[in-house]
Amino acid sequence: MQCVGCNEHELIEVSAEHRLRVAGFAFIAQMPMRRCPRCGLKHLEDAELEKFEHGVARALALSAHINHEALQFMREAIGASRVQLAHELNTTDDGIAGWESGQPIPEPMLHGITRLVLHKTDRPSVPQVKMRPLAKTRDSADRWKCA
Ligand SMILES: [Zn+2]
Numbered sequence: 001m002q003c004v005g006c007n008e009h010e011l012i013e014v015s016a017e018h019r020l021r022v023a024g025f026a027f028i029a030q031m032p033m034r035r036c037p038r039c040g041l042k043h044l045e046d047a048e049l050e051k052f053e054h055g056v057a058r059a060l061a062l063s064a065h066i067n068h069e070a071l072q073f074m075r076e077a078i079g080a081s082r083v084q085l086a087h088e089l090n091t092t093d094d095g096i097a098g099w100e101s102g103q104p105i106p107e108p109m110l111h112g113i114t115r116l117v118l119h120k121t122d123r124p125s126v127p128q129v130k131m132r133p134l135a136k137t138r139d140s141a142d143r144w145k146c147a
Contacts, residue, residue: 003036004043011035016042018052021134023070025063027056029129053077054121055129061117063131066110072100074113078120088116 002009011034018031031052034043044052057077060070075085075096082093082100089096089112099105105113 001034001043001045003039003041005036005041006039008036008038010037011043012037014042018044018049020052020056022056022073023060023065023067024134025060025065025131026134027059027129027131029055029127031127051125051127052129054123055127056131057117058121058126059129059131061114061121066105066113068100068102068105071096071105071113074117075100078117085113085116089113 001011003011014033014035015030016033016035018029018033020027029052031044031048033048034045035041036043053073054077057074060066060074066074075082080088082096086093086096089109091109095109099109
């Protein structure tokens with residue numbers, strides 16, 4: 001593995017904070033990464049990113065904040081297509097598409113989605129992810145860009 005910033009080959013293993021903004025919240029977890037000693041760029045491997053996203057999906061599922069953006073994120077994090085999710089929830093992919101574009105999600109479906117996401121992300125390798133509301137001001141929101 002080499003640095004995508006400067007092509008340095010000797011990267012150092014570190015534990016560093018990874019952040020992501022989804023659905024009006026910031027999600028933060030300590031993740032194993034490789035840091036470039038030359039340019040300082042931190043690299044998060046795809047497998048680690050997948051674990052982080054499972055942790056984010058889990059935090060969203062456990063929260064009472066499942067909106068259209070959260071639904072789409074969770075679906076993609078668990079690797080399900082709309083058709084697959086519709087099948088799991090005994091509904092239609094048009095229904096899923098509607099909820100992902102902002103139509104209200106019926107309560108029983110919210111429960112079904114929560115159960116499914118918690119089941120699919122129930123692994124010891126999934127990190128604890130902290131979730132906190134984003135400040136509304138543009139200035140502070142911009143500081144939360146994904147590293
Ligand atoms: Zn570098």
